[in-house]
Amino acid sequence: MIAAVLVRFTYFAVYHAFAALWLLRMTDREKDVEILALCRQIAVLHRQLGDQRPRLRPEDRALLAAVLVPLARATLRRLRLLVSPDTVLGWHRDLMKRRHARMSVNRASGRPCTVASIRRLVLRLASENPSWGYRRIHGELALLGVAIAASTVWEILKTAGVDPAPHRMTVTWADFxxxxxxxxxxxxxxxxxxxxxxxxxxxxxxxxxxxxxxxxxxxxxxxxxxxxxxxxxxxxxxxxxxxxxxxxxxxxxxxxxxxxxxxxxxxxxxxxxxxxxxxxxxxxxxxxxxxxxxxxxxxxxxxxxxxxxxxxxxxxxxxxxxxxxxxxxxxxxxxxxxxPQPLEPAQIERLTIDRRDRLGGVIHEYHHAA
The missing domain is CATH 3.30.420.10 (Ribonuclease H-like superfamily/Ribonuclease H)
Known part of the structure; x- marks a missing residue:
């Protein structure tokens, strides 16, 4: 939704920028005549709409807010607009809130994520050492030169569903x-x-x-x-x-x-x-x-x-x-x-294998020929 609004707003901005360039060719008299004609059309629309609110698209609101907000409030009140100056200012506030919301989402917040290799190392130490708690794992990481907080080790183990050390110390028969x-x-x-x-x-x-x-x-x-x-x-x-x-x-x-x-x-x-x-x-x-x-x-x-x-x-x-x-x-x-060590390609080409039978041929053993 926001992306579509931005695309439309960009289109209208470019369109009106070229329209502004066209106004440079017009004389002041022609501009005054066009302004009077536009004001008259707005008055006609007000008369036809009555109490009904005009239907404006999001891109229309964005363009009007961007163009009109730099003007003083007194100037806005003198202009003949389809909406009140307070409405235009409200549109502008909404635009600014959305902009700040997008910036906060795009900007990284809080502590950086733990490197995947460190997470794998923490889980490996926990699986290979069932009696080690998160503080023991944190100490081992410190000996390896891995700078990480003990609370981060605890969070990694909890996220992976690894039980605390007292619940992992039970030795199974296979482990024994x-x-x-x-x-x-x-x-x-x-x-x-x-x-x-x-x-x-x-x-x-x-x-x-x-x-x-x-x-x-x-x-x-x-x-x-x-x-x-x-x-x-x-x-x-x-x-x-x-x-x-x-x-x-x-x-x-x-x-x-x-x-x-x-x-x-x-x-x-x-x-x-x-x-x-x-x-x-x-x-x-x-x-x-x-x-x-x-x-x-x-x-x-x-x-x-x-x-x-x-x-x-x-x-x-x-x-x-x-x-x-x-x-x-x-x-x-x-x-x-x-x-034995693997044979070289040249040795494989000259390979000769003999078979040795044991127990009358029940068992076969293969050896290099002498």
């Missing part, structure tokens, strides 16, 4: 696993059946960070003595490889196959046992995912004759899994093998 991954082993039993219809139990552990798998053994009778000896063998293996000081937790379910003695044995090595909830396999999701991989890549594709054959197959698969198979969580590296 991520924060303690380097210190966590997960253990579980896997069941399978041989061709002789004998049920076998496989005991395996996996390290959360490296994803290295250790198959502790397989047996048809997982007695407490067998499980206890498997745990002792695990601790000796961890000590020989230098991982024992790093491991602080072992996650397992509440299976009755585990004797209470193993918790004491682990405790003497500084490893605390963490039990999963009843019927909550997701609490041991890392090992459960490996069990699914083991079944899909080995057990469901191989006919296991007996316990000896099962141990042979598991040893081969454990070596393949730790030394060759890639993992998304390790950026396509293997637990015991780093990801």
């Amino acid at each position: 696993l991520r924060s303690q991954a380097e210190a966590i082993l997960a253990m579980d039993f896997i069941e399978t059946v041989t061709l002789t219809d004998q049920r076998q139990y496989i005991l395996a552990v996996i390290h959360h960070t490296s994803r290295r798998v250790r198959i502790l053994g397989t047996t048809a009778h997982p007695t407490h003595a067998w499980v206890t000896q498997a745990i002792r063998n695990l601790l000796m293996d961890l000590e020989d490889t230098g991982y024992l000081a790093q491991i602080k937790f072992l996650i397992r379910d509440r299976d009755a196959k585990y004797p209470e003695l193993i918790d004491k044995i682990l405790g003497t090595a500084g490893i605390a046992t963490v039990l999963t909830g009843v019927r909550m396999p997701r609490m041991n999701s890392t090992l459960e995912r490996w069990v699914k991989t083991l079944r899909a890549e080995l057990l469901d594709r191989t006919l296991i004759w007996n316990e000896a054959h099962l141990r042979h197959a598991l040893r081969a698969y454990e070596r393949h899994y730790n030394e060759h198979r890639t993992h998304r969580s390790l950026a396509a590296a293997a637990p015991l093998r780093a990801r």
Whole structure:
């Protein structure tokens, strides 16, 4: 609406500016005659309108206010106008109010907006540190050289819907696993059946960070003595490889196959046992995912004759899994093998790949030809 009025006002202003130039060619006598004629026409319009108010457009009011206001009030009263001088002055006041309103809208008011990168940094610090309140985040920003008020940090968190620190300090199971991954082993039993219809139990552990798998053994009778000896063998293996000081937790379910003695044995090595909830396999999701991989890549594709054959197959698969198979969580590296450097275009053109079969072709591994 205001834009349309401004366009019309500009048109009438330009039109009357050219009309004023035309008046320069007129003599004083011609101007007086035109003024008398215009005054007479206004008198005729007054007589015809009577008590009715004239219908003026916004651009008409703007032009009349701009032209007539510079004149003195006494001069305005002597002129024969369609409206009273007070009305003209009221139009002018309205124009000035609108002008000031537009200027206040266009002019930046209050404090400048916070830079988007700072807002993202504040939200990042809050998400990565649930126990930090807005004043702790403000202090960290000060150490980074970011000048921002503590109240601004509070406002950013509130606008983003981030709860205060006391409500964000609750540690979820997923947060615990991520924060303690380097210190966590997960253990579980896997069941399978041989061709002789004998049920076998496989005991395996996996390290959360490296994803290295250790198959502790397989047996048809997982007695407490067998499980206890498997745990002792695990601790000796961890000590020989230098991982024992790093491991602080072992996650397992509440299976009755585990004797209470193993918790004491682990405790003497500084490893605390963490039990999963009843019927909550997701609490041991890392090992459960490996069990699914083991079944899909080995057990469901191989006919296991007996316990000896099962141990042979598991040893081969454990070596393949730790030394060759890639993992998304390790950026396509293997637990015991780093990801190689990308080949140059010239090397790719001369690339020759050999295949190595394991377990009679159940598993394929590819290597550069010698």
